[in-house]
Amino acid sequence: xxxLITAVFKLSAMRGSWRDPLMAASTAFLLIGALVCMLxxxxxxSVVNGLTGIANFSAPLVYSGMSALSACYLVLMIAWxxxxxxxxxxxxxxxxxxxxxxxxxxxxxxxxxxxPVERTxxxxxxxASTPYMREMILLYLVSHTLATVILAGMCLSWLRExxxxxxxxxxxxxxxxxxxxxxxxxKYAAIAARWNSRDWDFLSTSLSPxxxxxxxxxxxxxxxxxxxxxxMAANLRDWRRHRLLKPLWAEMRDLRTPAAETHWxxxxxxxxxxxxxxxxxxxxxxxPHLDNDVRKAAYAAVCAQAATxxxxxxxxxxxxxxxxxxxxxxxxxxxxxxxxxxxxxxxxNVGLLQCVKQPHLMVGLAWALASSPVVADARQRAAMREVRxx
Numbered sequence: 001x002x003x004l005i006t007a008v009f010k011l012s013a014m015r016g017s018w019r020d021p022l023m024a025a026s027t028a029f030l031l032i033g034a035l036v037c038m039l040x041x042x043x044x045x046s047v048v049n050g051l052t053g054i055a056n057f058s059a060p061l062v063y064s065g066m067s068a069l070s071a072c073y074l075v076l077m078i079a080w081x082x083x084x085x086x087x088x089x090x091x092x093x094x095x096x097x098x099x100x101x102x103x104x105x106x107x108x109x110x111x112x113x114x115x116p117v118e119r120t121x122x123x124x125x126x127x128a129s130t131p132y133m134r135e136m137i138l139l140y141l142v143s144h145t146l147a148t149v150i151l152a153g154m155c156l157s158w159l160r161e162x163x164x165x166x167x168x169x170x171x172x173x174x175x176x177x178x179x180x181x182x183x184x185x186x187k188y189a190a191i192a193a194r195w196n197s198r199d200w201d202f203l204s205t206s207l208s209p210x211x212x213x214x215x216x217x218x219x220x221x222x223x224x225x226x227x228x229x230x231x232m233a234a235n236l237r238d239w240r241r242h243r244l245l246k247p248l249w250a251e252m253r254d255l256r257t258p259a260a261e262t263h264w265x266x267x268x269x270x271x272x273x274x275x276x277x278x279x280x281x282x283x284x285x286x287x288p289h290l291d292n293d294v295r296k297a298a299y300a301a302v303c304a305q306a307a308t309x310x311x312x313x314x315x316x317x318x319x320x321x322x323x324x325x326x327x328x329x330x331x332x333x334x335x336x337x338x339x340x341x342x343x344x345x346x347x348x349n350v351g352l353l354q355c356v357k358q359p360h361l362m363v364g365l366a367w368a369l370a371s372s373p374v375v376a377d378a379r380q381r382a383a384m385r386e387v388r389x390x
Contacts, residue, residue, distance in 0.1 A: 021079035021092065026223070029072040033220065036065035042120040055118045060110040063140040064103045070147035071099035076223060077154050102143045109136035124187060125201045128194035137191065145184050152177045169225040176218030183211035238268035242275055244363045247370035249275045251335055252282025280356070282335070287350035289334035289341070294378055295352065298322075298329035301374050321364075327355050328368035329378035336382040 038044055045058040074095045078088050113132035115123075127133040155170045155177070162170065186203040193200035262271050302322035331353065355361035368375050 021088070022076070025072060025076040025079045025092075026227070029069070029076050029220075029223070032065060032069050032072055033216065036062065036069055037216075039065055045120045046118075049118055056110075056115045056123060058120075059115075059123055060107050060136070063106045063136070067099050067102045067106065067140060067143055070144050071095050073151050073219070074147055074154075077151060080223070080226075081154070081158055099143065099147075102139060105139050106136055109133070109139065122201055122205050124204050125190050125194050128191045141184060141187055141191075145181075148177055148180050148184065152181075165226045165229040169222045169229075172222030172225065173219050174222075176215045176220075176222060179211050179215035179218060183208050183215060186211065235268045238272045241363065242268060242272045245272075245275055245279065245366045248279055248362065248366035251332065251369050252279050252286075255282040255285045255335065255338060276362075279362070283331070283350060283353060283356050286331060286334040286338045287353075289337040290330055290350070290352045291333060292330070292352055294333045294382075295326045295330040298374050298378055299326035301377075302326065302372075305374075324355055324361060324364040325368045325372045325374050327353055328365050328372060329375045331365070332369060332375050332379040333382035336379060336386055340386045 039048070039058060040062045045062075048058045048061065049055060075092045078091050078095070082088065109132045113127070113130060113136065115127055115130060115133055117126070119126045124137055128137065152174060155174050159167060159170045159174070186208045190200045190202075190204035190208075193203075262274050266274075299322050302325050303318065306318040306322070350356070355365040
């Protein structure tokens with residue numbers, strides 16, 4: 001169901017991008033993968049067989065879907081790796097043509113087979129010796145094994161040439177391929193056991209399903225990670241910055257009317273942009289009230305607290321922190337005065353705030369506003385002065 005929903009969103013996002021081989025292959029992979037997962041479920045198998053009135057009609061549907069999925073894996077890898085368009089196009093057409101013939105063979109062999117007893121879980125082993133059905137099962141397994149081996153070879157040959165998320169994605173695909181090969185080995189062993197009058201059906205009915213499920217999820221994650229990884233990382237960075245800037249935003253938001261509205265469904269980048277707009281608007285409203293004397297006093301207080309008899313003076317790290325705390329104290333005091341006198345006509349002193357000009361220092365400013373006792377003292381002193389002034 002998740003794959004199907006993702007495929008629907010992918011289709012709506014494609015619009016005029018059908019000619020992009022990578023986009024078309026990835027969408028086909030999502031859509032076919034979702035359909036195969038639905039068709040392979042035992043309840044769905046029973047429903048399809050009942051609707052058609054043909055025992056085991058689901059078998060060629062599932063095997064054909066799996067064969068089409070094998071083709072999608074290979075075409076997607078060809079498109080992902082790129083290279084000469086003509087060469088990549090020929091390889092993709094060869095893959096599609098081959099697996100089209102495989103699907104035709106599956107359907108033809110099923111139509112020739114006599115399979116009157118419905119089997120929703122152990123069809124592979126139950127009909128392992130049935131003429132034509134035996135060949136259909138082997139045709140599916142061998143073609144699937146071929147695709148798996150080719151996919152593994154392509155990943156391993158490319159793995160040495162790439163780094164970062166692409167390398168991690170290829171590694172996940174290789175891990176998924178190992179699970180897929182384990183699934184196939186279990187299937188081959190169970191069928192071979194039937195040919196030798198042995199009952200190893202548990203390999204096909206109990207061991208194979210979790211193996212192929214893990215393989216499908218891992219391979220899908222490997223293909224998806226390099227495409228969605230960068231956007232996920234960017235969203236995570238924006239979310240983290242949005243969270244760290246909250247104290248600064250909370251200090252400034254009351255000064256902006258009306259405040260920027262955000263919704264829970266807004267992406268982190270939008271929420272961060274609106275948050276920073278609120279902050280900058282608030283800073284501009286505070287700028288006429290910025291007092292350099294407050295900044296100097298706060299700076300001296302931080303350096304005095306950090307100085308020790310052994311060192312004598314504060315370290316460079318402490319000095320940098322003192323500068324941020326001093327600007328935070330100046331801004332907190334200016335916010336108190338701006339709230340009491342919002343219509344001040346004094347010239348802007350925004351140049352005194354260096355932290356606002358540098359995005360990485362804004363986070364330090366937010367931290368100082370939330371946790372520094374020096375800033376809290378400056379805020380309290382400013383509030384007391386406004387009370388006495390009133």
